[in-house]
Amino acid sequence: MSDVEHGAKDSDLPDLEVNVLLVDDQPAKLLTYGAILGGVGANLITAGSAREALDCLLKKEIALVLIDVCMPELDGFELAEMIRQHPRYQKTAIIFVSAVNLSDFDRLRGYEYGAIDYVPVPVMPEILRAKVNVFLDLYRKTRELEVLNRDLEHRVALRTAALQEADERKNEFLAMLGHELRNPLGAIRTAAQIIGMRQITADQREGSAAVIRRQVEHLVRLVDDLLDVSRITRGTIAIRREPTLVSDIVAQAVETTRPSFDGRAQILAVESGTEQLIVNGDGSRLAQVLGNVINNAAKFTPEGGRIYVNVSRDGEEVAIRVTDTGLGVPPEKLETIFDLFTQVGRPGDRSSGGLGIGLALVKRIVEMHDGHVTALSEGDGKGTQIIINLPLYSEPPTPLPLPESSVGADRALTPSRILVVEDNKDVAATMAVRLEMAGHEVRVANSGPEAIRLGPEFQPEFVILDIGLPNMDGYDIARNIREAPWGRDATLVALTGWGHQEERDRTTAAGFDAHLVKPVGEELFLELARIRRPRARFQNSSAGETLESADV
Numbered sequence: 001m002s003d004v005e006h007g008a009k010d011s012d013l014p015d016l017e018v019n020v021l022l023v024d025d026q027p028a029k030l031l032t033y034g035a036i037l038g039g040v041g042a043n044l045i046t047a048g049s050a051r052e053a054l055d056c057l058l059k060k061e062i063a064l065v066l067i068d069v070c071m072p073e074l075d076g077f078e079l080a081e082m083i084r085q086h087p088r089y090q091k092t093a094i095i096f097v098s099a100v101n102l103s104d105f106d107r108l109r110g111y112e113y114g115a116i117d118y119v120p121v122p123v124m125p126e127i128l129r130a131k132v133n134v135f136l137d138l139y140r141k142t143r144e145l146e147v148l149n150r151d152l153e154h155r156v157a158l159r160t161a162a163l164q165e166a167d168e169r170k171n172e173f174l175a176m177l178g179h180e181l182r183n184p185l186g187a188i189r190t191a192a193q194i195i196g197m198r199q200i201t202a203d204q205r206e207g208s209a210a211v212i213r214r215q216v217e218h219l220v221r222l223v224d225d226l227l228d229v230s231r232i233t234r235g236t237i238a239i240r241r242e243p244t245l246v247s248d249i250v251a252q253a254v255e256t257t258r259p260s261f262d263g264r265a266q267i268l269a270v271e272s273g274t275e276q277l278i279v280n281g282d283g284s285r286l287a288q289v290l291g292n293v294i295n296n297a298a299k300f301t302p303e304g305g306r307i308y309v310n311v312s313r314d315g316e317e318v319a320i321r322v323t324d325t326g327l328g329v330p331p332e333k334l335e336t337i338f339d340l341f342t343q344v345g346r347p348g349d350r351s352s353g354g355l356g357i358g359l360a361l362v363k364r365i366v367e368m369h370d371g372h373v374t375a376l377s378e379g380d381g382k383g384t385q386i387i388i389n390l391p392l393y394s395e396p397p398t399p400l401p402l403p404e405s406s407v408g409a410d411r412a413l414t415p416s417r418i419l420v421v422e423d424n425k426d427v428a429a430t431m432a433v434r435l436e437m438a439g440h441e442v443r444v445a446n447s448g449p450e451a452i453r454l455g456p457e458f459q460p461e462f463v464i465l466d467i468g469l470p471n472m473d474g475y476d477i478a479r480n481i482r483e484a485p486w487g488r489d490a491t492l493v494a495l496t497g498w499g500h501q502e503e504r505d506r507t508t509a510a511g512f513d514a515h516l517v518k519p520v521g522e523e524l525f526l527e528l529a530r531i532r533r534p535r536a537r538f539q540n541s542s543a544g545e546t547l548e549s550a551d552v
Helices: 027-036 050-059 076-085 104-113 125-195 202-234 246-262 283-299 358-368 425-437 448-458 474-483 501-510 523-531
Strands: 002-004 019-023 043-047 064-068 093-098 117-120 242-245 267-271 278-281 306-314 317-324 372-376 385-391 417-421 441-445 462-466 491-496 514-517 538-540 545-547
Touching: 019 027, 019 050, 027 043, 027 125, 043 050, 050 064, 050 076, 064 076, 064 125, 076 093, 093 125, 117 125, 125 202, 242 246, 242 283, 246 267, 246 278, 246 283, 246 306, 246 317, 278 283, 278 385, 283 306, 283 317, 283 358, 283 385, 358 372, 358 385, 417 425, 417 448, 425 441, 441 448, 448 462, 448 474, 462 474, 474 491, 474 501, 491 501, 491 523, 501 514, 514 523
Parallel strands: 019 043, 019 064, 064 093, 093 117, 267 306, 417 441, 417 462, 462 491, 491 514
Antiparallel strands: 002 043, 242 278, 306 317, 317 385, 372 385, 538 545
16 A cells, blocks of 8 residues: 655645545556546545555545455455445445446446446546546535534534523523612612601601612612613713813712712722823713722722722823722632623622622723723732723813702702603602692693693693603604694703613704603702793783793
């Protein structure tokens, strides 16, 4: 047995070894076959007997076997039958070469033993090469498909594992979501029951109201985080960038997160130096990012622990480091700590709460500001450091606007006629009571047609309008109001659970003056005072007198 190497042709799989086995007991014929097939781009291996051929088949991967039918010991039919019995060669191409005329019966016998084609003697070189090339191309394509199939199976396995992991994390998230919702809702329900008791004292009433306020704020933050995740995933989150002092971002974040560490007797130390560092970013979003990191540090740091916020220049970037003395992060979790729904507490420990979305938001919002975020920890019980890096901005800063105080916010708006349009009767009733307690005259409509009917009679100066009404939505109602004489100068306020820019554009196009995202609190009065439209003189149809609304 001998190998005859020939120049390989270009193929889709250049590293694929393609071997053709030539089996004949006459050396002269083997040389002839070698000369004819010299350009087929395969290794030609010769065998002088059936036993030699079988030995070669056990040692090498063979793409095609060319067999002389008439050989001593084992003839071509018997050799083909033995080849087909081996699992690896059940589909290998076999071509019989015969110097005698074969009857149809002989050909049928050959096909039954595993032959795929016949070549008569004398052999025409062009026909033999054509047949061999067809089978070799088929072999190469089959092998290529096998490689692609293995690769596909590998990728499917990886994807399936990733989906299973995502499903497990989703189930953990849903369990945590139920836990996070039940806790504040339980406190709110209990506080509401206490307020409804006859024997309640003023201190108990105020304490219960404070519980409701705190828990509602917790639920609002929870829903806001969920909505932000959805907006980022869909690519609809808006970032309004402007030169912003890093010190303002830090101050805003510390102020909003102070209850997190004050309630746990933790010490928060802030070190920002004297250099004015400026970034080109959305101050509110960056304060939200830093607030999430500080909240996370407080959550996983025991009572009496310390949290350090350090701001410093790092080349052309600003580095904001939040370091805690808390639980730390296992090394294997550092790579996934910023993945959505990832929980880093001790297994089964839900006492610290959280949905595993805060740090995911941090990473995505920081990256939207061309920055990056890193987590460092030496392991369990050794604390964690989160580093936020943002590009520095070299122009003079535009300071963050100071948030308006909600103290006395209800006095920011002079007494007005306000129409509340809301299909949820509890929401409408509580909003009406709050507005009436601030000195306003209020009417409630639970549907669009009812609002349109009440309008001419009530002549509202403000219409607070829920967008998601049944049958006739807020957009259609707003258009109808704007077409009516009484509604041309009314101030329309959209009240909705959607806050992304597309919805704001829709409300503006429908004729609204403002877009408020549920739930709204004392800021409602500040917004109403800010956007109030100047009013023309209008006719009060019920009283038959002309009234004039004072401008703020």
